Amino acid sequence: MNVCGVSAQYHDAATALVVDGQLVSAAQEERFSRRKGDPSIPVRAVRRLLDDAGLAPGDLDAVVFYEKPFQKFFRIVASSVANAPFGLTAFRAALHAWFESRLWIRTDLARALEVPRERIAFSDHHLSHAAAVFLTHDVGSAATLVVDGVGEWATTTLGRMRRDDDGLRYEVLETVDFPHSLGLLYSAITAYLGFEVNEGEYKVMGLAAHGEPRFAEEIGALVEAAADDAPRGTGGFRLDLRAFAHDRSVQKGWSRRLETILGPPNPPHRPFAADGSEDARRYADVAASLQRVLEERLLRLARRARELTGESTLCYGGGVALNAVANGVLARSGVFERLLVHPASGDAGGAVGAALAWAATHGEPRAAPLGAPLLGTTPDVRDDAPPDADDLAWERADDQDALCERVAELLADDRVLGWVHGRAEWGPRALGARSILARPDGPDQQARLNRMVKEREDFRPFAPVVLAHRADELFEGFGPGRALERRMLSVVTVRPAWRERLAAATHVDGSARVQVLHEEDAPLLHRLLLAFERRTSLPALLNTSFNHAGEPIVDSVTDAVASARRCRLDALAIPPYVGLRSRADAVPRAGDTTPTDATRC
Amino acid sequence: MIYLRETVAGLISPWVVLSPTRFARQLQQFAATELYTHYDIAEVAERQPSPLREEMHRHANDELRHHGIFLDWARKVAPYVTAGAADDPSGSRSRLEREEVRALVAQPAAPHRRLPTLFEYMTYIFLSESRAVLQFKLYQWINRYDRRCREWIPRLLADETRHVGYSARVAREEFRRAPWTCTKGFFRVLGYILRQDLLDLLRLVQILGSGLVTGLLYYGVVTPYGLVKRAFGGVRRGRLRRAAPTGPVALDDAFWSRS
Ligand SMILES: [Fe+2]
Ligand SMILES: [Fe+2]
Ligand SMILES: [Fe+2]
Numbered sequence: 001m002n003v004c005g006v007s008a009q010y011h012d013a014a015t016a017l018v019v020d021g022q023l024v025s026a027a028q029e030e031r032f033s034r035r036k037g038d039p040s041i042p043v044r045a046v047r048r049l050l051d052d053a054g055l056a057p058g059d060l061d062a063v064v065f066y067e068k069p070f071q072k073f074f075r076i077v078a079s080s081v082a083n084a085p086f087g088l089t090a091f092r093a094a095l096h097a098w099f100e101s102r103l104w105i106r107t108d109l110a111r112a113l114e115v116p117r118e119r120i121a122f123s124d125h126h127l128s129h130a131a132a133v134f135l136t137h138d139v140g141s142a143a144t145l146v147v148d149g150v151g152e153w154a155t156t157t158l159g160r161m162r163r164d165d166d167g168l169r170y171e172v173l174e175t176v177d178f179p180h181s182l183g184l185l186y187s188a189i190t191a192y193l194g195f196e197v198n199e200g201e202y203k204v205m206g207l208a209a210h211g212e213p214r215f216a217e218e219i220g221a222l223v224e225a226a227a228d229d230a231p232r233g234t235g236g237f238r239l240d241l242r243a244f245a246h247d248r249s250v251q252k253g254w255s256r257r258l259e260t261i262l263g264p265p266n267p268p269h270r271p272f273a274a275d276g277s278e279d280a281r282r283y284a285d286v287a288a289s290l291q292r293v294l295e296e297r298l299l300r301l302a303r304r305a306r307e308l309t310g311e312s313t314l315c316y317g318g319g320v321a322l323n324a325v326a327n328g329v330l331a332r333s334g335v336f337e338r339l340l341v342h343p344a345s346g347d348a349g350g351a352v353g354a355a356l357a358w359a360a361t362h363g364e365p366r367a368a369p370l371g372a373p374l375l376g377t378t379p380d381v382r383d384d385a386p387p388d389a390d391d392l393a394w395e396r397a398d399d400q401d402a403l404c405e406r407v408a409e410l411l412a413d414d415r416v417l418g419w420v421h422g423r424a425e426w427g428p429r430a431l432g433a434r435s436i437l438a439r440p441d442g443p444d445q446q447a448r449l450n451r452m453v454k455e456r457e458d459f460r461p462f463a464p465v466v467l468a469h470r471a472d473e474l475f476e477g478f479g480p481g482r483a484l485e486r487r488m489l490s491v492v493t494v495r496p497a498w499r500e501r502l503a504a505a506t507h508v509d510g511s512a513r514v515q516v517l518h519e520e521d522a523p524l525l526h527r528l529l530l531a532f533e534r535r536t537s538l539p540a541l542l543n544t545s546f547n548h549a550g551e552p553i554v555d556s557v558t559d560a561v562a563s564a565r566r567c568r569l570d571a572l573a574i575p576p577y578v579g580l581r582s583r584a585d586a587v588p589r590a591g592d593t594t595p596t597d598a599t600r601c
Numbered sequence: 602m603i604y605l606r607e608t609v610a611g612l613i614s615p616w617v618v619l620s621p622t623r624f625a626r627q628l629q630q631f632a633a634t635e636l637y638t639h640y641d642i643a644e645v646a647e648r649q650p651s652p653l654r655e656e657m658h659r660h661a662n663d664e665l666r667h668h669g670i671f672l673d674w675a676r677k678v679a680p681y682v683t684a685g686a687a688d689d690p691s692g693s694r695s696r697l698e699r700e701e702v703r704a705l706v707a708q709p710a711a712p713h714r715r716l717p718t719l720f721e722y723m724t725y726i727f728l729s730e731s732r733a734v735l736q737f738k739l740y741q742w743i744n745r746y747d748r749r750c751r752e753w754i755p756r757l758l759a760d761e762t763r764h765v766g767y768s769a770r771v772a773r774e775e776f777r778r779a780p781w782t783c784t785k786g787f788f789r790v791l792g793y794i795l796r797q798d799l800l801d802l803l804r805l806v807q808i809l810g811s812g813l814v815t816g817l818l819y820y821g822v823v824t825p826y827g828l829v830k831r832a833f834g835g836v837r838r839g840r841l842r843r844a845a846p847t848g849p850v851a852l853d854d855a856f857w858s859r860s
Pocket of ligand 2: 635663664667761
């Protein structure tokens with residue numbers, strides 16, 4: 001059977017294709033529409049995945065939407081009723097959005113994807129999240145924990161999943177309902193700190209390392225308070241709603257009470273000043289406190305899940321599982337022997353879960369475990385002609401060894417290089433298929449790259465990719481089996497002896513979101529790292545996603561060429577080709593004195 | 602009548618100017634209008650004889666300069682609103698945007714469409730420019746507490762006043778040549794402008810109207826219902842439903858078809 005999973009309408013629309021019970025491909029719409037976080041029905045992505053699989057829309061047995069829109073609508077109506085007369089803005093926005101598009105999703109999907117209406121099915125938001133983890137790993141039964149902003153009603157779901165030859169079994173054990181939500185708490189404070197919701201959560205996590213959790217007690221009290229009729233079990237939590245407004249307003253998720261507790265907010269979009277001023281310190285402290293509270297809450301939830309199920313494996317999903325720092329804490333806590341996280345734990349991943357869960361309940365419950373999450377498209381590189389870009393001088397490598405040697409030579413020579421090889425990554429992390437690579441050492445490297453490719457805040461470090469057999473020598477604090485670190489889903493500590501040599505990839509608190517590279521996950525990149533190690537004795541490279549500020553990660557060769565030009569990368573490797581920019585064009589080193597205009601890309 | 606819109610816009614301008622975000626958006630909008638006018642006038646100028654052509658090109662260049670001034674201003678008021686422009690110091694994107702506006706102007710007219718006569722065009726320019734002058738003067742006067750409004754608007758006003766002057770002069774000259782056709786032309790232009798204004802007004806009514814309807818629905822229906830329901834302990838803000846369903850989820854056909 002051919003099943004297509006779809007998630008759309010909020011942010012990060014995505015699709016996944018399951019053929020005969022096996023996940024064959026998955027991609028986010030933004031990679032094709034080139035609009036970051038594109039929420040629209042993923043028409044382009046579906047077409048592309050179907051084409052690549054040699055299928056037509058008529059071959060699909062089901063198109064499974066990742067949640068139940070009407071149930072969500074009823075929750076929003078209930079919230080409007082419960083908040084009256086204080087929720088006009090939320091009511092108006094909801095009415096508008098829902099009547100304009102969201103309620104007609106069945107019709108819209110059928111029309112946009114050219115499938116009959118009766119083949120459209122609807123999963124459940126948290127089931128999709130849980131299934132995305134469970135059905136992509138080799139487990140027969142596990143506890144599930146889903147924590148996100150909100151699904152239909154629930155914001156947190158503790159459950160259990162099992163699969164046997166009859167199919168998939170799912171049991172919900174405990175839930176926490178909207179508006180009590182750890183995801184929305186995180187978003188509210190993200191906005192309070194002046195970052196954009198749905199984009200800025202990573203920045204809050206990065207900022208946390210700069211602060212002291214001196215507000216942990218206050219924020220903790222906001223989560224704990226009013227436990228009089230808390231849901232069953234000690235894992236349940238409630239928000240002190242007097243401090244929040246995410247159920248009343250679309251613009252502002254907090255109330256004045258929060259400001260009396262934490263001080264005045266950072267105005268939205270104001271560039272963040274990491275200047276050591278009183279305010280900057282306070283914001284970093286708030287971020288650190290929030291992170292601390294989140295970790296404590298997640299640990300409690302995990303303990304509760306263990307207690308309720310007795311399982312030794314936890315499948316953990318939902319938008320909150322994008323928080324790699326908290327993932328590391330959970331993995332190392334040992335509450336569960338195995339902690340499993342899907343590479344796209346946000347709502348994009350719901351497309352995979354929805355499709356796999358449908359297949360599993362229709363006679364195909366044995367999806368193979370997902371190895372390296374390379375589920376996207378293959379770059380359209382021709383063997384007989386280099387990519388079409390005359391701002392680069394192209395060379396063709398005779399074989400893979402020659403290519404790796406050449407690229408390693410460029411990297412050792414401190415060039416910053418785009419790397420496009422094989423199927424694109426699934427999820428927000430670049431794992432060496434669409435990456436920008438550079439040397440990880442040098443004191444100015446981080447500032448140089450931040451300015452050059454991302455034009456982003458200086459407080460955010462880049463991530464290293466390290467050869468698996470030397471990982472323990474460089475880093476400590478891996479989770480069991482280093483499973484999360486293999487996909488950059490967790491954060492570890494750089495050993496002090498290596499911090500200087502990994503300066504650009506080490507956060508202020510000595511942490512790093514490492515990718516542990518095994519040969520079978522990306523053979524060519526592995527070979528490149530070996531070649532680089534031979535030249536420099538460094539077994540790691542700096543690896544960041546291949547995109548310019550504000551644009552989605554590149555997908556095709558054309559995207560890569562355009563983005564390389566925008567970032568003024570020194571070189572672009574699209575095996576078997578390597579394109580070099582002449583030095584005069586390239587972005588100057590951090591130390592060079594140049595007119596400011598030339599240093600931007 | 603046709604100056605009404607500018608008067609209202611001028612009078613409520615502090616509401617815009619006092620919010621950096623809103624003001625920056627407004628300034629970007631002004632910049633876009635100036636750019637469009639620039640291309641439009643340059644296009645028409647090409648069809649005119651000298652020395653009017655030079656005069657019109659000078660006007661077109663003024664508008665391009667105004668475009669730059671407004672963009673600059675918007676950037677200074679709220680850098681975060683115009684952040685897109687900061688990503689693009691090479692200017693390739695703004696070049697592209699300009700090309701788009703230019704293409705819009707240069708679109709071939711529908712084959713049977715009658716091009717406006719010089720009189721009509723100049724009357725149109727005169728009316729639009731004088732509206733701009735009125736709006737800027739009101740802006741300057743009402744927002745004189747704002748340093749940039751105080752200092753920047755006069756730089757624009759000098760040009761705009763000159764535009765009013767020369768367009769009125771050319772229109773007068775044309776009128777003397779053919780009073781009767783021009784009278785008909787005058788009403789045609791007036792009709793065109795009023796129709797545009799009416800469309801703008803309708804759009805505004807639509808926005809306000811749907812706001813009114815949701816407001817009525819919310820305060821007239823949802824609120825009383827919510828208050829009653831809360832009085833009887835049905836729902837509370839922190840507890841939207843009595844109990845969340847727990848237990849095994851039947852993943853059957855009914856489940857998959859329920860939306
Ligand atoms: Fe979610
Ligand atoms: Fe002007
Ligand atoms: Fe003018």
